[in-house]
Amino acid sequence: MSEQNNEDLTPRSDEELTDEQKGLEEAAPEQAAFVERPHGQIIEGANGGEGTVVRSAYLGKEMQTSFLEYSMSVIVSRALPDVRDGLKPVHRRILYAMNESGYTPSRPHMKSARTVGDVIGKYHPHGDSAVYDTMVRMAQPFSMRVPLVDGHGNFGSIDGDSAAAMRYTEARLDKVAMELLRDLDKETVDFQPNFDESLEEPSVLPARFPNLLVNGSAGIAVGMATNIPPHNLGEVIDATCLMLRNPDCTTEELMEVMPGPDFPTGAIIMGSQGIRDAYETGRGSLSIRAKCEIKETKQGKSQIVIREIPYQVNRQRLLEKLGELVHEKKLPEISNIHDGADRHGIDIIIDLKQSAIPEVVLNKLYKHTQLQVGFGVIMLALVDGVPRVLSLKEFLGHYIAHQEDVITRRTKFELTKAEERAHILEGYLVALDHIDEVISIIRGSDTDAQASGRLQERFSLSEKQAEAILQMRLRRLTGMERVKLEEELAELREKIDYFRRVLADRSLVHQIIMDEMNEIKERFNTPRRTKIGSAAKDINVEDLIADENMVVTVTKAGYIKRLPVATYRSQKRGGKGTQGVNLKDNDYVDHIFVASTHAYMLFFSSKGKVYRLKVYELPEASRHARGTAIVNLLPLEKGETIAAVIASKDFPEDEYLMFATAQGMVKKTSMALYDRTRKDGLIAINLKDDDRLIAVKRVSPGDKVLMASTAGKAIKWDESEARPMGRDTMGVRGINLPAGATALGLEIAHEGSCLLVLTEKGYGKRTLAEEYPDQHRGGQGVFTINMTAKKGLLIETKIVDEDDEVMIMSEEGVVVRTAVSGITMQGRSTQGVRIMNVADSDKVSAVAVTKKGKKARKKDAADEIDLDEIETDDAAEAEDSAADTAEE
Structure with a gap:
């Protein structure tokens, strides 16, 4: 076999090369000069059957193709959120699997391991720790502005403590997560096969509120990254409604109702220029500063009380850094540091020496610790499967288009159901008007098919109406039942008329979107946590010197x-x-x-x-x-x-x-x-x-x-x-x-x-x-x-x-x-x-x-x-x- 292979891999003349091989050589002659020209050959299998086809390929082109396939997989299927529902595939699959398994707010909490098993076995063939870590983050109130999972047990802390193992914790969907899944059973979104084509999963969720802006997203793909800050639910809904009422509104008008990000840990955003840059261009730089308070003690000394820390800052590491700075005498003005965290807050109390100037110490803390951090905004999301950096107006525009599609598809689904039901009720009423003759036809027929055909012919009924009449129970023959049928039919005709008006009037669709989002706002809105202060000056050495x-x-x-x-x-x-x-x-x-x-x-x-x-x-x-x-x-x-x-x-x-x-x-x-x-x-x-x-x-x-x-x-x-x-x-x-x-x-x-x-x-x-x-x-x-x-x-x-x-x-x-x-x-x-x-x-x-x-x-x-x-x-x-x- 080795001799045969060596012989088959020797260079061939131009007459013996295939058209594909010639094309490769013409496209890359410099590579061809250094690569032998193997030709395609079928190698006999071990059991005498058909074996493997050896095809020619240039290493550079093969690497390029493989890397592009890998990078697109990471971009589309792992790292970047969809602009419509703001979810990456793993988040979407966790929510869908929990909903399908019945782990809803009205049901008891279920073991996290069970949810992870469902997600891995049905939709997401990856590591269990990756799925569990994602679910844990969705349950952390200090990570998500609006948590989507209701966790029971140890789901980690702002100090950097990890969650307990999945066999110990329990979880179910939070109430607000049901708004992302609402109307999923009404053909509002497309479904796609899962990894082994044994089940189907949604390609996107209906997302009845703009989740991408509310909870933000962070991810590193190949050659690109996204970092979208979280926002206040009520403010995002107000901005969306403003965009629905006035599609030509400016960024300044949107910022009047949605002034900037709202982080779950509060803190202060220094200046609005970075926010405006991010909203207008999709990229901006924010400076986030801890919320600190200077207090006077009974002994006449000063204290700095840190009430809130910047988003994604590990509180325990912050305490350790403060201790290091004091130990290294870079902050000699500090006499003691207390951890004042309790059920009311996460206070860090810093005692200062008698001669210390609190403002100078604060400047040093901002300079040398994570009490002030930068947040680089990159508003990158998938639009029709393609990654794009979007402005705030483009974000809201794509979300509104998605909601228009959801409402339209839901209305069509409900219209079809209403028309089908009205059609059946019309058949029932025909049967009740001629009940004696209907009974006579049924009794005189040898089979169901014969009875159905005779009913269709006699009363000009459809096949579905005839089948419904044949399955009708005798109690439907009472006078009271007839009244109920007439009332139901009248109500259905009103709905059908309304559904048709919705499909014909885009402004009515917009009104429905606004009404439903305002309902969500009334139920789940919370006050803004992050303040927006004046722009912070660059902290230079002089600011740190008394x-x-x-x-x-x-x-x-x-x-x-x-x-x-x-x-x-x-x-x-x-x-x-x-x-x-x-x-x-x-x-x-x-x-x-x-x-x-x-x-x-x-x-x-x-x-x-x-x-x-x-x-x-x-x-x-x-x-x-x-x-x-x-x-x-x-x-x-x-x-x-x-x-x-x-x-x-x-x-x-x-x-x-x-x-x-x-x-x-x-x-x-x-x-x-x-x-x-x-x-x-x-x-x-x-x-x-x-x-x-x-x-x-x-x-x-x-x-x-x-x-x-x-x-x-x-x-x-x-x-x-x-x-x-x-x-x-x-x-x-x-x-x-x-x-x-x-x-x-x-x-x-x-x-x-x-x-x-x-x-x-x-x-x-x-x-x-x-x-x-x-x-x-x-x-x-x-x-x-x-x-x-x-x-x-x-x-x-x-x-x-x-x-x-x-x-x-x-x-x-x-x-x-x-x-x-x-x-x-x-x-x-x-x-x-x-x-x-x-x-x-x-x-x-x-x-x-x-x-x-x-x-x-x-x-x-x-x-x-x-x-x-x-x-x-x-x-x-x-x-x-x-x-x-x-x-x-």
């Missing part, structure tokens, strides 16, 4: 950190301070400033470049932590340090930044030029090779600029002295410096403000800005403090107000916070007082001004951010004071 003031410190060695401003306590003038940061040897704090977490931070480097970050992007650390190396946050070059920082939430074109360099140069540039970001920074000011940037301030028209030098001199001039320049420029002379001196910084003075000056050893004073004479830009200025060796060089100048506080840091990391009102007000060229007790080995390194109790005039300035009533920890202060006394 808006609070932070103290940011930058050391000379380049370490940066932030921590809440309330960490530092207010002390009286001359206090020793508290340890603010642990530093490396020879490191000291170079910059300290206060800013909101939502502000932009502009970092101006000593080389004249600017970098931009948000405050919340800076690393948060404890009071004693050193912080993070700033080179990990900004792409600084070797030797480049941070010279100034500006905090700003906006960049107005009519406000300017004033730059100052160590050599006394200044430059004024519009803030709008710095409202951009580049990874490697932007050029903020051009510098000479031996110069460096020392200060940057915001200025407005009319502001006075104060500059000071290490020589103890200061100069004041109007900001208009410096004309606006571009970003990439060098500037003009601001102060004329003596040999060996450098400029300290640049301050903006306003009416009533004071200039605070501070030396290296903690001596300083306040002087009214008005005591400094107005000069032109470029002069040497006037003395601002008497300089002595004990005081050290002038180290810092700051503009302050009476209700300000100053935070002073030394190179060794000691921090003092004191009220400005406690610092002596003195004349311009005076000695000053001790403000901070500085150790012999230490020096003052940085000073920041904070606003207490009111808004800052320049609230976006890095070292003039307002602080809202900073509270003092009296107990801690008393403890520190006691320790200070013991040390002294």
Whole structure:
């Protein structure tokens, strides 16, 4: 046999090829070049009978054909619902099998295994678990908006618990499911053979309400998927009736009665644009958010109570995810999570810490958990066996066409039955009118056939009428029976007339559809569960960060950190301070400033470049932590340090930044030029090779600029002295410096403000800005403090107000916070007082001004951010004071 096969499979000449094989070669010559050309041959069977026919086939074409057949089977017979009844074949077969077996609402529940057996054995030759899982879902009120199966026993839960085995549970059809099957026995739909052609099953159900929209559907076929959300039964019926009354209605008009999906688990749909897109095009994206409530406890803490969760979210997995986030410290604001589910609801109770802001925590929950999920709507269904993506109007149009067909076929069926019955009654009445003669004919006939024929001939009766008369009982001969027959015939003639009018008038068919659907609405409608809220903003990182003031410190060695401003306590003038940061040897704090977490931070480097970050992007650390190396946050070059920082939430074109360099140069540039970001920074000011940037301030028209030098001199001039320049420029002379001196910084003075000056050893004073004479830009200025060796060089100048506080840091990391009102007000060229007790080995390194109790005039300035009533920890202060006394 093997030799024969080898011989038969050798290549043949063109003359020996069949027409089919030649056609294949012509259609795909490139495949034919690599495939041997077998010819069809009959192989002899094992018992000498006819065997198998070997036919030629190209592998690519065979795979294509097989895959198409498989994919069409999945699309049509498994994964996609029919647009008319909204059911996939397995759902339809379960409902039909239960109805045929009598598992109806008026009968007791039956074992689920019995239903599954009926479905598998009669209509659906697939796995029992697939059928049972489908039936379980049809009984779950959290999966179906209108459950079609009435389950008895454990049918799973919203926590993801699976149903009990089918041998333990019981089920029957729910009352509303009977509306899908109603009139099935009146030839309203076509029937088709089952898988072995031993029985018949309906190809579609009459579906007296739009089940596809009410319960939705989800399925993945080959190359396509459907995801139709559930809706409210009453609203869908109202939309269908509106479409019946006005076929040209718009989507907006339909959305007035059916505003959107109505999920069985409630929750909130954020915005209606996705709904409108889905209804108009068949595709849309919904954002579903849990229904949460913020409550206040008796202890003054906040709670977040989750009342409803999004559709198809596993509640138990949601709880586990919340626990993971708390354990991983991604939600440090949460102190405890309770499972508050009971027979009244599925509440999840989240306890928050005292300092937590509930709205911020909620935003984090929406961002990191399934309390907010997306729902991609794909309104795909089978229309005449072909998958199509449909709009809402097309959905309702196909359903209405199906109902027109159902009503028409039902009316024809009932008309035929009524006409047949009326025909029989007419024969009865003829017989009663001539009863004696009828009896005589029957008695005189030898057989039934003879009697039937003679009756038909004598009274012009039909065969059916004659047969009915022959089967008529004697009690029908009474007078009362005749009256009943006449009444029944009159009633039938009215029905026949009505049925004929229905078949002739399409508007009457529509009225019947509306009346019957409104009856279903009255019986089964429930209130809407899902709310439709305003559109949700995209949750970005900033939404997850509480808006609070932070103290940011930058050391000379380049370490940066932030921590809440309330960490530092207010002390009286001359206090020793508290340890603010642990530093490396020879490191000291170079910059300290206060800013909101939502502000932009502009970092101006000593080389004249600017970098931009948000405050919340800076690393948060404890009071004693050193912080993070700033080179990990900004792409600084070797030797480049941070010279100034500006905090700003906006960049107005009519406000300017004033730059100052160590050599006394200044430059004024519009803030709008710095409202951009580049990874490697932007050029903020051009510098000479031996110069460096020392200060940057915001200025407005009319502001006075104060500059000071290490020589103890200061100069004041109007900001208009410096004309606006571009970003990439060098500037003009601001102060004329003596040999060996450098400029300290640049301050903006306003009416009533004071200039605070501070030396290296903690001596300083306040002087009214008005005591400094107005000069032109470029002069040497006037003395601002008497300089002595004990005081050290002038180290810092700051503009302050009476209700300000100053935070002073030394190179060794000691921090003092004191009220400005406690610092002596003195004349311009005076000695000053001790403000901070500085150790012999230490020096003052940085000073920041904070606003207490009111808004800052320049609230976006890095070292003039307002602080809202900073509270003092009296107990801690008393403890520190006691320790200070013991040390002294």
